[in-house]
Amino acid sequence: MSCKVTWLGHSALAIDTEGYKLLVDPFLHDNPFAAADPDKVQADFILLSHGHFDHVGDTVAIASRTGATVIANVEIAGWISKQNNIQTHGQQPGGGYMHPFGYLKLTLAVHGSILPDGSYGGLACGFLLTTLAGEKVYIACDTGLFSDMRLIGEEGLQLAILPIGDNFTMGPDDALRAVQLLAPQTVVPYHYDTWGLIAQDPQKWAGRVEKETRSKVKVLKPGESIEI
Ligand code: NI
Ligand code: MN
Numbered sequence: 001m002s003c004k005v006t007w008l009g010h011s012a013l014a015i016d017t018e019g020y021k022l023l024v025d026p027f028l029h030d031n032p033f034a035a036a037d038p039d040k041v042q043a044d045f046i047l048l049s050h051g052h053f054d055h056v057g058d059t060v061a062i063a064s065r066t067g068a069t070v071i072a073n074v075e076i077a078g079w080i081s082k083q084n085n086i087q088t089h090g091q092q093p094g095g096g097y098m099h100p101f102g103y104l105k106l107t108l109a110v111h112g113s114i115l116p117d118g119s120y121g122g123l124a125c126g127f128l129l130t131t132l133a134g135e136k137v138y139i140a141c142d143t144g145l146f147s148d149m150r151l152i153g154e155e156g157l158q159l160a161i162l163p164i165g166d167n168f169t170m171g172p173d174d175a176l177r178a179v180q181l182l183a184p185q186t187v188v189p190y191h192y193d194t195w196g197l198i199a200q201d202p203q204k205w206a207g208r209v210e211k212e213t214r215s216k217v218k219v220l221k222p223g224e225s226i227e228i
Helices: 059-066 074-084 149-153 172-182 202-212
Strands: 003-007 013-017 020-024 045-047 069-073 088-091 096-099 102-108 125-131 136-139 159-163 186-190 225-227
Touching: 003 186, 013 125, 045 059, 059 069, 059 074, 069 074, 074 088, 088 096, 088 102, 149 172, 159 172, 172 186, 172 202, 186 202
Parallel strands: 020 045, 045 069, 069 088, 136 159, 159 186
Antiparallel strands: 003 013, 003 225, 013 020, 096 102, 102 125, 125 136
C-alpha cells in the first residue's frame, strides 16, 4: 500500500505515495463537487495535464501557499513560473523523469491545451506514474481514444484513471475500448457529472467493463480513495 489516490471531483486527484503529497489538475474553487479546500489542501508537487481552466484551476494559489513544484509540459511550466515565481519542472510527452516521489512520464493525449489567458499551452498530456515501489498508475487526463494506449498498457498497469464524460473527452463506449487496450488491474472513471453536459452513469459503465474485460472497476464518490 504505497500509493493512495483520492478523487477530488471532476479531474482533480490527490495522490499520497511514500510520504509525498501530489495533486493532479487541482480545479477546486469552481468545482461543484470539490472534495478538498483549495485554501487548506497540502501538496509537495502539482501535476498539470493541460491549460484548460478546469485543470489549471487553483494551481497558482496552491503552489504559492505550499511551495509545491508544478510539473507540466515546458510551455505550461514556463507560464506558471511567471505567475508568482513558482517552482516548476517542464517535461514533454514521451519524456520521463525520476522525481523524489517516483518516475513520472508524460503520455500522449488527444486534446487542446490553451491557457486561461489565451497563451499557448503546448500539447495536452496524460501521466504514467511508476511509484518507488514499482506500481504503475496511468492517469489519462482529458483525451479521446487513441490506439497507442496499447503501448501504455504493455507496461502493466495496476490502476488506470479514465475520463468517461463524453463531449470533451472519451465517452463510455470509447473508454471501454480504452480499458481493452490498457488492460489495467483496476480502472476508475472520472471527468463526468461535473456539469449536465458530461453527465454519465458510472455504475452502468462499470457493469459493461467488468462483463467485457478482465479489469475491475472502482467507482469513487468525490472524497473517496483507492489504495494500491
Ligand atoms: Ni480540457
Ligand atoms: Mn477537462
